[in-house]
Amino acid sequence: MLRIEGLTFAYPATDASAAPGPPLINGLSLELGSGEIVLIRGPSGCGKSTLLRLIVRLEEAQDGTIVLDGEDIRRIPVTTYRRRVALLQQLPVMTDGSVRDNVRLSFRYTHEVPHTDTVLRARLAEVELDGVGLEVPAAQLSVGQQQRLALLRLLAMRPRVLLLDEPTASLDPDAALRLMRVAARGWDAVPPALLVVSHQELPIQDTTLRILAFRDGRLASVSRDVDTSSGRDA
Amino acid sequence: MNGALEIGYGQLAFALLFVVIGGIASLRLKLGLERDLLWGTVRTVAQLLLMGLVLTWVFAQQSWWIVLGLYAVMILFAARIIRGRLRERAIPVFLPTFVSMLLSYMTISYLVVNFIVQAEPWYLPEYFLPIGGMVIGNSMNAIAVSLDRLFSELRRRRAEIELHLLLGATGAQASAMIFRDAIRAGMIPSINSMMGVGLVFIPGMMTGQILAGADPMVAVNYQIMVMLMLVGSTAIGSVLVVTLVRARCFSRDHRLILRRASSE
Numbered sequence: 001m002l003r004i005e006g007l008t009f010a011y012p013a014t015d016a017s018a019a020p021g022p023p024l025i026n027g028l029s030l031e032l033g034s035g036e037i038v039l040i041r042g043p044s045g046c047g048k049s050t051l052l053r054l055i056v057r058l059e060e061a062q063d064g065t066i067v068l069d070g071e072d073i074r075r076i077p078v079t080t081y082r083r084r085v086a087l088l089q090q091l092p093v094m095t096d097g098s099v100r101d102n103v104r105l106s107f108r109y110t111h112e113v114p115h116t117d118t119v120l121r122a123r124l125a126e127v128e129l130d131g132v133g134l135e136v137p138a139a140q141l142s143v144g145q146q147q148r149l150a151l152l153r154l155l156a157m158r159p160r161v162l163l164l165d166e167p168t169a170s171l172d173p174d175a176a177l178r179l180m181r182v183a184a185r186g187w188d189a190v191p192p193a194l195l196v197v198s199h200q201e202l203p204i205q206d207t208t209l210r211i212l213a214f215r216d217g218r219l220a221s222v223s224r225d226v227d228t229s230s231g232r233d234a
Numbered sequence: 235m236n237g238a239l240e241i242g243y244g245q246l247a248f249a250l251l252f253v254v255i256g257g258i259a260s261l262r263l264k265l266g267l268e269r270d271l272l273w274g275t276v277r278t279v280a281q282l283l284l285m286g287l288v289l290t291w292v293f294a295q296q297s298w299w300i301v302l303g304l305y306a307v308m309i310l311f312a313a314r315i316i317r318g319r320l321r322e323r324a325i326p327v328f329l330p331t332f333v334s335m336l337l338s339y340m341t342i343s344y345l346v347v348n349f350i351v352q353a354e355p356w357y358l359p360e361y362f363l364p365i366g367g368m369v370i371g372n373s374m375n376a377i378a379v380s381l382d383r384l385f386s387e388l389r390r391r392r393a394e395i396e397l398h399l400l401l402g403a404t405g406a407q408a409s410a411m412i413f414r415d416a417i418r419a420g421m422i423p424s425i426n427s428m429m430g431v432g433l434v435f436i437p438g439m440m441t442g443q444i445l446a447g448a449d450p451m452v453a454v455n456y457q458i459m460v461m462l463m464l465v466g467s468t469a470i471g472s473v474l475v476v477t478l479v480r481a482r483c484f485s486r487d488h489r490l491i492l493r494r495a496s497s498e
Contacts, residue, residue: 093394
């Protein structure tokens, strides 16, 4: 469904006259199937988050192609594309206003009709925010609640692919895992494929999950045995 | 008008005494401003004398293309000063600033001179250049303030802008709130001066006309026109410039190009 081939990226040099730095992402390839869950591991600063930013086109790759459902993403209008391939930012970003205002942001840039309050309450319950009032200023929520609200905002767009950037940056590993489960379920008969990057170990027991390691600007598969054992320890 | 009393070079030399007093104060209080004072004085004298010569020549020519040409040069300098005052170097601002100032200020100066003052001909340099100069001088500050605010807010609120982009917004939609902030920041000083004029200060143009022997009521009418013109030109100038420059901060595929001060 989402196919990445030969992706290469280096941040431009800070000085305009100098050459760009060494590539952070170097000929990376990845294939993500429908409904699949992939976890990418790697140390901080290795380029995992940049990979996600490249996928949602917040950065521009120097080389390589990304194809969604057989179509080169450069041919899809970017504002449409970003609603099909959604990114949950590392730290939740709330705008001024209530919980309701924040969820309605999902519909601001489309012609879709926003959810009614009844639907909204049901959706809030799905992301474990059932006790939270719609009128509550979003800024008053805890970081964990804000991150779940941010996820709800993305799920409301019914994306085909959902990218999670370092869920443990704002949540503890268990909460991050619960967030991943909610994200993977989605709201439709066809749940979104999930691509998660994390520098921290997650106590995962799910065997359907594919784990990749980020090394030298590329992805390498990780032996299942190693991972499940570390998962059991956690 | 019966003309102002003339000041000769001898009397001007006497005025230098004020700078000398400033210099003594700087030396005594160790302000370290002596060089700047000296350089500022030299530039003031030289630039104004040069302006006087140029204006004398232009007034003698009475040709529309010389008037507009000189006006374009003045705008060119204003655009350079604006660029110099900004710390942002990643986004080129000179050309959009110059082009939008040129278009809007020429139009405004033409409208004022031709339809309000009703000078004959419309490019009458004695009116066109001082009025045009006031337009540039005032909105130059507004534009610099607006652009500075635009850049600093785009950097500071990057995560918020990207949130909107990620929800399907275009660059313009994602930065709408910052756009408004930037324009407002530029406009506030000229609105404030509308509040204070006549109560807190007598504006320079009116002072000049009164000194030149004009009836204060005539000077007042001119000043009212100037104040209204300045608010309008500030608004049009900053909206145009900020629109063009903001468009350069986003790529065609709606990416925010400006990076955080410390790149990740």
